[in-house]
Amino acid sequence: MSANQTDPMIGRLIDARYQVRSRIARGGMATVYLASDLRLERPVAVKIMHGHLADDENFKERFIQEARSAARLAHPNVVNVYDQGQDDESAYIVMEYLPGITLRELLHDHKVLTPEQATDILEAVLAGLAAAHRSGIVHRDLKPENVLLADDGRIKIGDFGLARAASANTATGAALLGTIAYLSPELVTRGIADTRSDIYALGIMLYEMLTGEQPYKGDQPMQIAYQHANDTVPMPSAVNPRVPAELDELVLWATARDPDQRPRDARAMLDHLFELQRGGVEPGATAINRTMVLPPAMAPVGPSGRDTAGQGPTGDTQILSGARHRTGPVLPAGSSNADALSRKATARRKRGVVWLVILLVLALGAGGTAWWFSTGPGAHASVPSISDASVANATSVLESRGFTVAKTRARTYDAVIPSGKVTGTKPRGGAVVGKGSTVTLIVSQGPRSLPLPDVVGSSESAAKSKLSSSFTLQQSNHRFDAAAKGTVLAISGKNSAGATVDLGSASTYREKRPITLTVSLGPVPDVSGKAFSDAIATLSEVGLKGVETSSEYSDSVSQGLVIRQGMAGDGPVVEGATVNLVVSKGPVPIEVPNVSGKTLRSAQTELEGLGLIASYPTCTNILCAVIDWKSTLKVSSMEPGAGTTAFKGDTVKLSYNQ
Structure with missing residues (x-):
């Protein structure tokens, strides 16, 4: 298993901006990753300090010092530093990415x-x-x-x-x-x-x-x-x-x-x-x-400690220019001037021939060396770096530099470069090889199709763990649902045209393609029966807005309490959505009717029809035992009186003459 597949940072979104793609290098203090700056849409190198050093203030300060030191420099021969920050427990530096x-x-x-x-x-x-x-x-x-x-x-x-x-x-x-x-x-x-x-x-x-x-x-x-x-x-x-x-x-x-x-x-x-x-x-x-x-x-110092400036490898002084002081030749005794001049001329001619031969040999050697290393078998050239180019353009570039392009091509999956385009070469770009060498193009087959795990119904953290090594996770969407908070409700991605597609029933998906999870925020809180102010506070805690849309009389819900709730509009319920609340105005008020002069039975029937309770004493007259006194005797007075307000279940006391 590759390091990229086991590295938990691969696929992670740092500071809601930098999407980690792959690992570049690992050192004693930090690991460097290739990432995408989602805000500026460019590749960057992100250097993340090792987690076990996070509590060491000296290491942390040295790490931050790197960002400060490099950020002070703006020079073509110094790697640019773009950003520095901390995500969770990880301090990081964002730098220029140099392939x-x-x-x-x-x-x-x-x-x-x-x-x-x-x-x-x-x-x-x-x-x-x-x-x-x-x-x-x-x-x-x-x-x-x-x-x-x-x-x-x-x-x-x-x-x-x-x-x-x-x-x-x-x-x-x-x-x-x-x-x-x-x-x-x-x-x-x-x-x-x-x-x-x-x-x-x-x-x-x-x-x-x-x-x-x-x-x-x-x-x-x-x-x-x-x-x-x-x-x-x-x-x-x-x-x-x-x-x-x-x-x-x-x-x-x-x-x-x-x-x-x-x-x-x-x-x-x-x-x-x-x-x-x-x-x-x-x-x-x-x-x-x-x-x-x-x-x-x-002035360099030699191994013996003596100043060796102006000395050759042997330590002998070398004078490279200027006239050298020499004395004239000493003539043998008895020689004439003519003989001496003749000997000098002969010596000069011999020296001239020797120097001519030496110069010719040097010239031939220099010319041969130049030919060998410029156009001969010893000539070298750097393979140009080619990426995201068509096969025709890549071939043209290589042939213009004197390379031979192999007829057969290597193929590789690539999550970034489209299928059919060149991702690189063998030997790789920048390699110094002999002129005329054969270069093989490496052509992208596009991203691989990988098995897509079934994550709907699992927790968000478990789903990300299964997906992050093979695909590019986008910021999750959240909505309220009957499922428990943190449960994955749906999974979506992008097709080749860039349109959003549901991946709930898909079994495979292209490598490194974007994936968006829809995650449950839990059910919308039930605030029925709560005081209106308490209901508003409860909804606000989960990111919802409660609004009183109407009020109703209720015999079962006290005044000021929420009778029922409902969502404003259709579609998924997300943070910031509005919850409509119906608030109770209390029981329905009843105007007590005038039943004076009516028989007790008639008055009782009318009051009970309105939800009121009629109350009157039992007749004690001896005649009441032999007659229907409730249908005969009439109401003489009532309490409360006619026209007053009562509520369902209230009692009206009736009086009559026996």
Whole structure:
């Protein structure tokens, strides 16, 4: 199972803006992911600090310092920082995404770089580092892993995680920051760093680019640290004879053990590199009849501790220009002037022939070398980076650069690039290969169709866990439903035309396509029987708005209480929806009728018909025992009186004469 499939960050939406797509790299402090900025619709690199470091304030501060340091720099050779924040417990930095490789990967593939390639990379790194030094920032962790080579040819410095202000030169605790292979002597011995410490690390990188190896080796880090503190970096030409003297001297200048003997900062070293180029000495060329004068601080120190400026690999002084003082030949005794002149002329002719042969051999060698590496079998070229292009356009670009395009094509699934378009090449873009090499196009088959788990009815967290590794989860929709809160009610996606489709009955779905879950907010609260104010508060707590739409008389619900509720409009009930409330006005009022003069039975029937209770005493007259006195005797008075207001169930007392 791949790292992307097991990484819980894949598919996560950070800060409601950055959709994590895949993992790019993992380091000691953080992991870098490829993500999509949904707001600006562009790819970005998101660096997320490891969760176990979240409680360590020192690590957290160093992580945030990286964002602040890099954000202060605006330079073409420094990776741009767009944003910084914290999502849940994860601190993150949003950076410019550069498709390509690191210098470490380039060295791994090609071991040794040509002087021209090394100088190009050196110039770009120095330019970005000069901007940092000018802003008062020391990188403190320069190494090939932090030099990015973009597919479009851009070269940038990244990872300012150990950067600090140039004036803050005291190391933290007893630990030495940075990678041991590139630590300057003063960092090893005293734990301090300034701009010249970055220059030292850059000198080690230049040595590694020219030779394919680091100058110091050892089984333990302390062995390498000891060599940094006590030994002198050898000249690259001792390992690779093709390295020109100018680059030898540049390495020795940058890696001098004494910081005062190095360039004061990246700008000084870059200016000198420009001077070498303006002086007509291209990296890899042979210096003939020209004196190269180094700045006083550039005088390299040899292994013995002696100043070796102006000396060749053997330590013998080399005078490259200017007249050499010589005395005339001493004539043998007895020789005439004519004989001496004849011998001198013969010697000059012999020397002339020898020099002519030497020059012809050198010219033929230089011409042959130039042919070999420019158009001959030794010529190399960089494979252009091609992505999201048609097969015809990709073929045209490659053939215009002198490459042969293979008739057969590799195919791969791609969640982003449409089917039929080129996703890349073999060898990959940026690889340096022989001119005329065959390049195979890798063509997208579009996203894969993957099994779609049945998540309707499960919890939202369980559904996301099943879907996030294969598909792109969008912000969930929520609505009120009889199902328990957090239950997935529906799942939808997009078809090839971009229209929304229901995936409830689908068994497969395209990889990385968007998916939206509809999740229950639980049932709408029942507020019947509550006081109106309490009902409003209850609905507001869940994001609903209660409104009194009418009031009714009710014999069963007291005045001011909610009789019933209903939703305004049709469709799903979502947060912010309105709930219509019917409020009780209490029982229906009854006007007591005038039943005076009516028989008791008639009065009782009329009052009970209105919901009132008729009350009167039993007749005690002896005649009442033999007659229907309720139908005979008439009401003489009533309480309450006629015309008063009563309510259902109230009692009206009737009086009569016996």
